[in-house]
Each structure stands twice: as C-alpha cells, then as structure tokens.
Amino acid sequence: MPMQCHESIGQCWCMYPNGQEIPGTRTGPGSTPTCEDFVPVGPTTRPDVRPPPPGANLLFAQNGKIDNIPLDGSNMKKEETKTMLHLPDKVVIAVAYDCMDKMVYWTDITQPSISRASVQGGQPTAIITKDLGSPEGIAIDHLSRNMYWTDSVSDRIEVSTLDGQHRRVLFDTDLVNPRAIITDPVNGRLYWSDWNRDSPKIEMSNMDGTDRTVLVNDGIELPNGLSFDPHTRQLCWADAGIRKVECINPYTWVRRKVVEGLQYPFSIVTYGRNLYYTDWRRQAVVSVDHVAGKEVDEFLPQKRSRLYGVTTSYPQCPQAERNYCSSNNGGCSHLCLPRPGGFTCRCPDARDDTCIERDRNI
Template sequence: YWTDLAGRTINRASLEPGSEPEIIINIALTSPEGLAIDVARRRLFWVDSTSDKIETTNLDGSDRRVLFDTDLVNPRAIIVDSPTGTLYWTDWNREAPKIESSSVDGQNRRVLVQDGIGLPNALTYDSTTRQVCWADAGTKRLECISPNGTGRRVVHSNLSYPFSMVAFANHYYYTDWRRDGVIALSRDNQSTDEHLPDQRSHLYGITVAPPHCL
C-alpha cells in the first residue's frame, strides 16, 4: 500500500512478482502523505497535509471515515501499533511541531511530544524496545520515547535530512534527502551503513516486508 502525491491516489499491489497496482482511493485526496496499516483490524490510515485530515478505510477502500480534521497543520508521518490499537502521527507545524497519539477509533487523542523538536518527518514503532521513535530533519536527531511519555532518549545525533524511517531487527533504516539514499543505523549506535542508488533522487517512504510475507 502506498500514497501517490502526484496522482492524488492511494494504491496497493500484491507482493507476488508481476502483480499490477490497483487504485483503491482516488476521490477527495489533495496531498496524501504518510500511510499506516492496522493488520489486526485490517484498516488503512493516512494523513493529508493540505486538507489537514487523518482518515481511515478498510483495506479495499470501503467504509471511509475522517478521524481528525482539527488541530492539524502539516501532518506527515503516521504509524499504528496494532497490538495496543494506538495511532501515532507527526505534525511539522513550523510554529508548534508535535507528535500525537490516539486510539485507532479516534478516542483519547493527546500530544506525546511537543518540546525540543523541529521537523519530525519520520516516525516508527520499535517493537523491541516498545518505544515510539522519530527522526527530525530540524534537530538532526533520532529519538525515542515510551508511549506513556516517559523515557525519552537520543539514539543518534548528527543526522542529515531524514524523511521516512522504519525499525527492523537491530537497525533503524531511513531515507535521506541530502544523501539521496537509505541509511542504516544500528540500535546500539555502533555502526552506520548506506545504500546510494545509481540514479539519485529524493527517496520518500520506506517499509520492511518480513521474510514470511515474501
């Protein structure tokens, strides 16, 4: 599943080789950016950074609902922790950037982080540490915090320009708009690796397909 900013659509395709993409939503989208899947409830969530909304549908695009359309300025990344039924998203509002959370049904909305952040582009849930982690293109830091707002810590500093991020195994992987590549950072801050494509351009979203899905 992915968003297409130019086409103003949300699409999907099977992981089977040769599968054709399918448009599942092409109505009333302006700037669809971050997208998340709740595998437990089989729901899709996304943010629209122009209409300033967070919406949800079934995986086939049916039963579309608006979860939030207030107090959003520049929403970008969104993730879901399926076991707890919790959504998290970033808003890089220049005047008051923040990271928020709510339940997947739109209840219990609250601000998780609002101090010491600048341009929180990337967001992921680290199931190993059970923390929410973000990469900030303003502060140049990768930080993590527990869902209850405690235990905030800096994992890496001196990042370049992170845009999207995912945690998997012992690493954080993020797309970088200055390097135009994918950067791998070890969780223990001991190693860094990078993949720079031959044809360089801005890389947007990144995700991981576990081996059992392939």
C-alpha cells in the same frame, strides 16, 4: 514499439502496446532507446511487480518506483537491490506493508491517490482517488484490516478498510502539516507527526480516535518519519530540522537520543536492532544501530535522487498478535476500530442506513 519520456527526470523508455514499460530499455539523460529494434519475445505483457526474494526486505520509494534491499539479519545485501515496482510518472511518498496478504501500499501526490499491489506480482490498483490533497503518510493495521493516512493539504487523518471502503475522517482539527503515521495494532494505538513549523508535535490516540494526546512537543522541528517497535515499545522519529533520531516509550514517556548529525532524514523504519532511514540530501538509505547509537551502513542508489518512504516486508506476520477486531470484524457491520481493552464499531462518513455504531469493552 512506442517510446515514452519524462522531462523532469530526463529519462525515456520503450513501451509495450498495452502501455507497460519494457524492462531494460530505460535510458539516462540526453539519450533515447531505439524502440523500433525491439522485438518482444513471448507475451507482450509483463507483471508490474518483481517479487522480492524470500525473507525480510527493505522497501523504499525513489521517483516512479519502489525498490527492495534484502536483509540478512540487520545487514543490507546492497548488491542484490532491485526495482520491485515500476510506477512511471508517479511521485511515491509513503509506503506500507500488509504482512497478511503480502501487499505493498503507497501514496502518490502527482494525481493524489492511494494504491496497492501484491509483492508476489500483479497489477497495481488505485483504491482511493477522490477527495485527496496531499497524502503523505500511510499505516496498515493488518489485524483489523484497516488503513490510516495523513493528508497535509486537507489537514486530516482518515481511516478506511484495506480496500478503500467505509472511509471516515478520524481527525480534522489541530492539524497543520500531518506527515508520518504508524499503528500499534496489538495495543490499539495510533501515532502521527505534525511538522507545523510554529508548533511541531507528535501525537497519539487510540485507533478509534479516542484519547487523543500530545506525546512530544518540545525539542523537535521537522518530525518527518515515525517508527514503532512493539517488542521494545519504542516510538522513534527522524527530525530533519534538528537532524536527530530520537525515541520515546509512550507508556513511560522516557525519551532518549539515538543519533545526531543527520542531513535531511525523511522516512524511518525499525527492524531488529537497526533503524533505517532515507535521507534527501545524502540520497541514501542509512542504517543506524539504535542500541549502540551509531551509523553502521548506507546504500547509495546508482541513479541518485530524493528517496521517500521506507518500510520492511517480511515472510510471516509477527506471532502471538491479536486484537479485538481480528475475528469476524468484531461483529461490526462496517469499521471495527480497536482501542486498549475493547473496540468501537464506526460508520463511514458517507451515509449508510445499514450501519450501526457501538462501543464494546472486553
């Protein structure tokens, strides 16, 4: 059996003839597996995805893999943590979950791309591979079947359908280092952070790109991660500069501090009464009770390294959710982009004479 090594992480592993990694053969720094002694049993292929257990799970990125931690309520079942998806030689930055098709999406900056795979098992598929500089944030609108992403090299925010088709630049002005992005599909709102060191900010707009507004531009330095809880209408962010987690209600603009004294938070997600964030310096997933405003738990991976994006997967989409694009694509030929009280049919940037743009109020 052939062997593959990765110098930057100091690990080697055996490979199947089809180029897939053989589970259980990866070794630590300074040692190599004896691949010649490995005799495969049964098929020589394996699923690239190990399905997470039923229920809610935290999904987080570390090196060339995405791991899952099962959740029992708001408690992390740390002893049951497993690698869900192996992605050797990749640096996964952002992860997002589509509750409709049970797919995980991620961005990779080694050969810049956006990919996806079913969490039920299957082959990862790259859906966007061209004209990307450094895709660092990704968000899914599971109702309209669209995805949004940030690119901190081209300084753009883009949107496409979930298969990567009908790609359109939503914003390409007044952006310096756009990082995190999050959707509120029910209300047709979009939020993103820009950690421009001279003028950091958190912005919002409608999901069709209208009504762009600066939501926060004071008392922040490096707003790395964003999370939105539709039940409490709390938009929360993790700031690696002032080392705080704060939240704001974008409808009332009431802002509050949740916890401070963090080390270097990167990504954040809300689930129930807890916030979970990844921390580069602690190399951990940290759980915070955002009601009590205190840290309650942490998960330290066995192999320590920087942790990147974190999100949640759950067995069913939240109930009673709809938007104006969730039925028949709103009647749009290409992109259906919701906004409060209506939606907009938009065309991709690539010319398509069959596309018709229109606004629709409900």
